[in-house]
Amino acid sequence: MLKAIFLDMDETLCATSLADKHAVGQLKLYVADLYPQLDADLFLERYVAGVYKKLNDELPELVPLLNDELYFRQNLIIVLFKEQGIDLPFDSAVAIQACFDQSRMSGFDFFPGMKDALVALRKAYKLVVITNGPVFSQHPKLATTEMQQYVDHIIVGGEEPEEKPALSIFEKALGLVGCKPHEAIHMGDSLAADIAGANNAGIKSIWVDTQKEADHQQLVYIKPDFIVANPVELTEIVASLA
Template sequence: MLKAIFLDMDETLCATSLADKHAANELKLYVSDLYPQLNADMFLERYIAGVYKKLNDELPELLPLLTDELFFRQNLILVLFKEQGIELPFDAAVAVQACFDQSRMASFDFFPKMKETLVALRKSYQLVVITNGPVFSQHPKLAATEMQQYVDHIIVGGEEPEEKPALSIFEKALNLVNCKPEEVIHMGDSLAADIAGAKNAGIKSVWVDTQKDSDHQQLAMIEPDYIVSNPVDIQTIVAKLA
């Protein structure tokens, strides 16, 4: 019998990529205006890659700063400006990062009809958000959406010993709702973190297909129990299980 639903946040409940796109556009306008000598497109491409830790091998000098995500991103900005021959004062890097953060949160929101879906599901099931990511980025998102009004529990990976797909974070969620793995279903967009993690914990999984080629290449190795293209379709799956 289904008793609880575990849910990822980014690209599952909320349109993170749209907020990122809006913030990147605003940041491009900001740096282009203040620093006309900067190749803004190149800076943005590398900044976003750095934020998502895709430049870690290339910029090992920044790795010791990862314990403080905000400080890491501010120093990333300094390094990327320096790549283009611009020595940026630290307070200017602080302002650049603030522009991105403020623009991102101004447009961060649930997918259409997701709030209504959570309200409906919560009438019958306990809901737990399990989101990977640092406190610096995840807590503002949770505040912007007032997530605590729509779910029973929230687990932020950056506050835990391990993030998804680690068994420990799913076990914590199971303990919070006092459920066995077979009494829960987990929905998320990451095959590696959400689906593999849920399967390892003995929990049925729902994969949100965001149409990434790289994800579809993993499907042969990581197979979800259910696939949806619109996360609000979790209601249909839950109805079948009920």
């Protein structure tokens, strides 16, 4: 019998990509106004890549800073400005990062219908959010959405010894709600982190398909139990399992 529902946050409960687009747009206006000599589009392209750790091999000098995500991003900004021949003071990098963060949080919210779905599901099941990511980025999202009002427990990967897909983080979730693997289901948008992790833990999995080609290539060897296009479809799946 199903007793608990585990949930990813970004692109599962909340429209992170929309918030990112809003923040990038606001940041472009900000840097273009203050630094007309800057190629703002190039800066933003590389900044987003750096934030998602896609420049680690190219910029190894920043890797040791990853234990402090905020400091890492501020220094990333300085390095990216330097690439365009602009010496940026640290306090200016702080202001640029603050612009991005504030703009991102102003546009961060649940997908339509998701809050109502959580309220309804919580009447019959224990709900646990399991989100990867550093405290710096995840705690403001949790606070902005008042996530603690909608779920029973929240696990932030950046505070744990291991993140998804590690077995330990799913075992912690099971322990928090006093469930066995077959009594839980996990929904997330990452095949590698959410679905593979849940499958390896013996937990049924629901994959939120965000229509990324790279994800569909992984379907050959990572098999979710259910696939949804809209996370709110979770309620229908749970009803079918009841």
